[in-house]
Amino acid sequence: xxxxxxxEQLLWSFKSPGGFNFSRPVVAxxxxxxxxxxxxxxxxxxxxxxxxxxxxxxxHPGNPVVxxxxxxxxxxxxxxxxxxxxxxxxxxxxxxxxxHLWTSSVPVAQPGSGCTDPIVIPIFGEGNFQVQLxxxxxxxxxxxxxxxxxxxxxxxxxxxxxxxxxxxxx
Numbered sequence: 001x002x003x004x005x006x007x008e009q010l011l012w013s014f015k016s017p018g019g020f021n022f023s024r025p026v027v028a029x030x031x032x033x034x035x036x037x038x039x040x041x042x043x044x045x046x047x048x049x050x051x052x053x054x055x056x057x058x059x060h061p062g063n064p065v066v067x068x069x070x071x072x073x074x075x076x077x078x079x080x081x082x083x084x085x086x087x088x089x090x091x092x093x094x095x096x097x098x099x100h101l102w103t104s105s106v107p108v109a110q111p112g113s114g115c116t117d118p119i120v121i122p123i124f125g126e127g128n129f130q131v132q133l134x135x136x137x138x139x140x141x142x143x144x145x146x147x148x149x150x151x152x153x154x155x156x157x158x159x160x161x162x163x164x165x166x167x168x169x170x
Contacts (some may be wrong), residue, residue, distance in 0.1 A: 053098030059084025134161025
């Protein structure tokens with residue numbers, strides 16, 4: 001089989017400074033983004049493991065979602081705070097610099113509860129995007145990706161929404 005050479009050599013490693021567990025990483029454009037149960041979001045250069053930026057968040061952020069849209073100039077990394085002692089919010093960061101872009105206008109998790117990982121949904125022909133997630137109380141929530149304002153929410157079930165929403169390109 002032809003392809004990349006296979007080696008068993010470790011190219012690099014990165015350990016969370018606080019020793020906390022990492023979420024499932026997201027890789028795009030030569031960067032690895034990950035969050036930790038210790039309340040950190042990291043951007044790490046994929047080629048050598050060097051930290052590009054690190055930003056704190058409250059409580060336990062879930063898996064990050066990374067969005068780049070070069071046509072409309074919209075870029076963000078979003079994570080949802082959850083399982084803490086106070087309300088958790090959806091937070092967005094600039095994927096290139098780590099600068100805080102916005103915090104959601106309403107909480108996405110109540111004290112001690114969680115939510116799904118967020119997804120980004122494009123709105124065709126409008127140049128704007130939405131960030132959507134489900135909550136432990138069964139509510140589907142949709143926020144503006146530009147400023148974190150709640151656009152709409154709908155109670156779907158009395159129990160938790162446990163899997164992230166999925167978007168289908170119709």
